[in-house]
Amino acid sequence: MTRLGLVLLLAMVAAGPVLAQRVWVVGEGPVERLAALRELRAGRSVQKSAGGSVAGGIAGGLAGGAVGFFGGLWVGGALVDRNCEVEDLHCLLVGLGIGAGVGESLLLPLGLHLGYGRRGNLGLQVAGSVALAGLGLAAVALTHEPAVLIPVPVLQLVVGLAAAGN
Numbered sequence: 001m002t003r004l005g006l007v008l009l010l011a012m013v014a015a016g017p018v019l020a021q022r023v024w025v026v027g028e029g030p031v032e033r034l035a036a037l038r039e040l041r042a043g044r045s046v047q048k049s050a051g052g053s054v055a056g057g058i059a060g061g062l063a064g065g066a067v068g069f070f071g072g073l074w075v076g077g078a079l080v081d082r083n084c085e086v087e088d089l090h091c092l093l094v095g096l097g098i099g100a101g102v103g104e105s106l107l108l109p110l111g112l113h114l115g116y117g118r119r120g121n122l123g124l125q126v127a128g129s130v131a132l133a134g135l136g137l138a139a140v141a142l143t144h145e146p147a148v149l150i151p152v153p154v155l156q157l158v159v160g161l162a163a164a165g166n
Helices: 003-020 030-041 054-083 089-115 122-143 152-163
Strands: none
Touching (some): 054 089, 054 152, 089 122, 122 152
16 A cells, blocks of 8 residues: 555544534535534534425325326236136226225325425324225215215325424
8 A cells, every 4th residue: 555545544534533423414505505514614513404395295295196006006907917807897996996095095105205304204194194095985985986085195195294293
């Protein structure tokens, strides 16, 4: 090993603990970064912002819900394709509906949780989403009208945001 390499290695080893004890802020702009740099130079630690926004949470929830819906359609279709008779359209539609509902109910709160900066309790958000889906299915069973499921994803977003602390 050359002398320069040895000096660089020793410098990194010595500087590692000093830099590892500081939390860097990744702000929205140069003003926040400059303020964080001033705090670090003064020897004070800087807290990382919580990140995420309500709009990010909603966008993440919509994206997660869409991925879950179409992924659930695919998985539900694959499962019932093996178990249903060729001519049994009702069996196919039930399988597709269950798959889409389960996928949307599980991935919508996950997308919301990630888009909102991982705020709140993910388990509570998933439980609220699944409970609302169950209430929607109960309403369909009572009214025989599938249109009552339309507001369920919106309510799942609202409950997920509420569980995240808003």
